[in-house]
Amino acid sequence: MRILKLIFRNINRHKLRSTLTVLGIAMAVMFFGVLRTVVDAWHAGVDASANNRLITRHAVSFIFPLPYAYRDQIGRIPGVSKVTFANWFQGVYIDQNQFFARLAVDAETFFDGYPEFLVEPDQLATFKKERNACIIGEKTARDYNLKIGDVMPIEGDIYPGKYEFVVRGIYKPRDERIDATQMLFHWQYIDERLRQEQPDRAGDVGWYIITINEPGKAATISQTIDALFANSRAETKTETEAAFQQSFVSMSGAIITAMNFVSFVIIGVILLVLANTMVMTARERIREYAVLKTIGFTTWHIVGLIAGESLCISMLGGAIGIALSFPMVTAIGASIPSGWFPIFDLKPMTLVLSGLSALIVGVIAALFPVWRAASMKIVDGLRQIG
Amino acid sequence: MAEANHQLIQVRNVSKEYRRDSQRIPVLTDISLSVPEGEFLALMGPSGSGKTTLLNLIAGIDRPTAGHILIGGTDLGSLSEPAMAKWRARHVGFIFQFYNLLPVLTAYENVELPLLLTNLSKKEKRDHVEAGLKLVGLGDRMQHYPKQLSGGQEQRVAIARAIVTDPTILVADEPTGDLDKKSAEEVMVLLDRLNKEYKKTIVMVTHDPRAAEKAHKIMHLDKGELTT
Numbered sequence: 001m002r003i004l005k006l007i008f009r010n011i012n013r014h015k016l017r018s019t020l021t022v023l024g025i026a027m028a029v030m031f032f033g034v035l036r037t038v039v040d041a042w043h044a045g046v047d048a049s050a051n052n053r054l055i056t057r058h059a060v061s062f063i064f065p066l067p068y069a070y071r072d073q074i075g076r077i078p079g080v081s082k083v084t085f086a087n088w089f090q091g092v093y094i095d096q097n098q099f100f101a102r103l104a105v106d107a108e109t110f111f112d113g114y115p116e117f118l119v120e121p122d123q124l125a126t127f128k129k130e131r132n133a134c135i136i137g138e139k140t141a142r143d144y145n146l147k148i149g150d151v152m153p154i155e156g157d158i159y160p161g162k163y164e165f166v167v168r169g170i171y172k173p174r175d176e177r178i179d180a181t182q183m184l185f186h187w188q189y190i191d192e193r194l195r196q197e198q199p200d201r202a203g204d205v206g207w208y209i210i211t212i213n214e215p216g217k218a219a220t221i222s223q224t225i226d227a228l229f230a231n232s233r234a235e236t237k238t239e240t241e242a243a244f245q246q247s248f249v250s251m252s253g254a255i256i257t258a259m260n261f262v263s264f265v266i267i268g269v270i271l272l273v274l275a276n277t278m279v280m281t282a283r284e285r286i287r288e289y290a291v292l293k294t295i296g297f298t299t300w301h302i303v304g305l306i307a308g309e310s311l312c313i314s315m316l317g318g319a320i321g322i323a324l325s326f327p328m329v330t331a332i333g334a335s336i337p338s339g340w341f342p343i344f345d346l347k348p349m350t351l352v353l354s355g356l357s358a359l360i361v362g363v364i365a366a367l368f369p370v371w372r373a374a375s376m377k378i379v380d381g382l383r384q385i386g
Numbered sequence: 387m388a389e390a391n392h393q394l395i396q397v398r399n400v401s402k403e404y405r406r407d408s409q410r411i412p413v414l415t416d417i418s419l420s421v422p423e424g425e426f427l428a429l430m431g432p433s434g435s436g437k438t439t440l441l442n443l444i445a446g447i448d449r450p451t452a453g454h455i456l457i458g459g460t461d462l463g464s465l466s467e468p469a470m471a472k473w474r475a476r477h478v479g480f481i482f483q484f485y486n487l488l489p490v491l492t493a494y495e496n497v498e499l500p501l502l503l504t505n506l507s508k509k510e511k512r513d514h515v516e517a518g519l520k521l522v523g524l525g526d527r528m529q530h531y532p533k534q535l536s537g538g539q540e541q542r543v544a545i546a547r548a549i550v551t552d553p554t555i556l557v558a559d560e561p562t563g564d565l566d567k568k569s570a571e572e573v574m575v576l577l578d579r580l581n582k583e584y585k586k587t588i589v590m591v592t593h594d595p596r597a598a599e600k601a602h603k604i605m606h607l608d609k610g611e612l613t614t
Contacts, residue, residue, distance in 0.1 A: 002495065002498065002499075002502050003502070005495075006488070006490065006491065009490035009491065010490060012490070013489075013490055287486070288486075288488055291482070291486040291488075292499070293447070293471065294445070294447050294474065294480050295474070295475065295480070295499055295500050295503075295547075296471050296472065296474045296475020296476070296478075296500060296503050297471065297475075297503065298468055298471045298472075299467070299468075299471075377448070378442075378447040378448070379439075379442050379447060379448045382447075382482070382486075
């Protein structure tokens with residue numbers, strides 16, 4: 001107990017230095033947590049992917065459309081249980097800064113393919129009946145104070161024109177990994193407008209979402225689908241939903257790699273900060289360690305004193321950093337459009353990694369001073385002038 | 387042979403040399419001496435004569451290059467480092483020239499330090515510490531930090547720390563070297579009392595002839611050899 005007291009008294013010996021070191025670690029741990037959260041947000045789509053869903057898109061790029069006629073052909077392939085589709089509509093709601101996914105979907109089948117989007121049966125029934133109806137995620141409803149019956153005017157850009165959608169349903173995500181920001185409306189509503197105004201663009205969909213009976217047959221079914229449309233005017237590329245989502249993440253690969261790198265550089269920086277403090281501390285106290293050894297304290301006692309101090313400082317900084325990362329992530333999440341990062345929360349794993357980083361830094365920072373104090377001869381230590 | 391058994395400290399043909407790069411620097415050469423139990427021995431000599439080195443060897447905080455040191459029949463050369471630390475905790479009380487109290491601990495806590503290595507109960511530890519501090523006349527300064535004490539008081543706390551475990555020998559390296567005349571006198575009276583009343587065996591290194599007067603026996607070292 002006295003040893004623990006001695007550790008705390010030693011930390012208090014240079015209050016300013018200890019405080020600055022703790023704050024330095026706290027800031028670094030906080031930024032580490034924030035950066036990991038940004039990287040996690042990028043991967044949120046991949047994490048939320050179902051293993052029994054395939055995505056079929058144009059072989060060249062998903063920005064090229066596929067014929068609506070593919071739907072029935074895909075549905076007949078053995079192992080396929082459901083087929084639905086979606087189309088990236090985009091458009092402008094209020095102004096250009098209001099970003100969330102706005103998708104034209106097959107109203108009859110889309111929610112069968114996405115059971116993680118929970119919609120009240122009566123709302124879904126109304127949505128299916130009305131061509132200009134839409135269903136929005138509960139986060140978007142909350143952010144824009146939208147309720148059932150409200151009208152959402154959208155200015156089309158990829159599909160020019162003015163559109164007015166009536167909110168007929170608000171879906172809830174099954175769990176916190178699911179995007180609750182999307183706006184979903186009838187593909188048929190858009191397609192009918194296209195047939196009148198731009199007939200050459202009508203009859204196409206963005207991508208197919210295919211539910212399969214056995215996830216283990218994903219590769220075989222993907223090959224079958226792509227083979228079916230080989231040498232057609234719109235060849236396809238079919239992959240698991242996770243791979244499809246990963247391809248979006250890969251587009252930002254350099255940024256994510258840079259952020260990963262920076263997050264670990266931050267850990268390196270705090271290691272240097274604490275190691276510097278611990279080296280100075282141990283050098284100043286080498287005579288005291290020699291006195292303790294003279295009295296009969298063993299090398300392990302000295303190791304405990306130094307490592308204990310290092311760990312106390314690092315874990316205190318880590319705890320403060322973790323505590324600060326909650327309001328920081330909330331503030332950042334609130335300042336960016338929710339549609340950019342639909343899931344922007346501190347994950348338990350991020351908290352574990354932050355705590356673990358502080359712990360590892362505490363251990364490594366103590367290594368050199370511990371080695372120095374352990375290998376010190378008592379008579380040499382007693383000669384040191386502190 | 388029977389007489390040798392009464393000698394608490396036996397230094398037999400001890401030599402000590404340090405190495406600086408490839409150069410050998412002899413500090414002690416073939417030293418032999420014996421100190422009976424209850425003795426108060428003063429080691430004197432000019433700077434660099436090897437007296438502190440000899441004291442360190444007797445206290446078990448350094449090892450000789452050659453020869454043997456036996457304390458109470460234990461050959462220190464046979465002890466491993468952990469065993470030596472345990473032995474020091476039980477048998478040696480060390481008094482330094484510059485007191486070497488831990489500045490973050492109170493007088494009470496500094497004196498209590500050696501007791502942390504024992505199995506005494508909390509109450510027993512408290513009794514020992516209080517007895518030690520009262521013995522050195524600082525019963526009313528237990529909660530004072532070293533910076534709140536004078537040099538003489540600090541040294542008396544250091545003496546209390548040295549005796550709190552009732553060690554077999556007390557070793558003191560220039561215990562009055564950093565004190566004014568009055569404080570030095572008080573410390574020497576205290577050491578004399580520990581020797582006479584409590585039968586403590588004391589080996590003290592000193593430059594100060596007045597301090598050495600309190601000792602029963604004075605030995606002189608010069609250039610690593612005993613001259614008297």
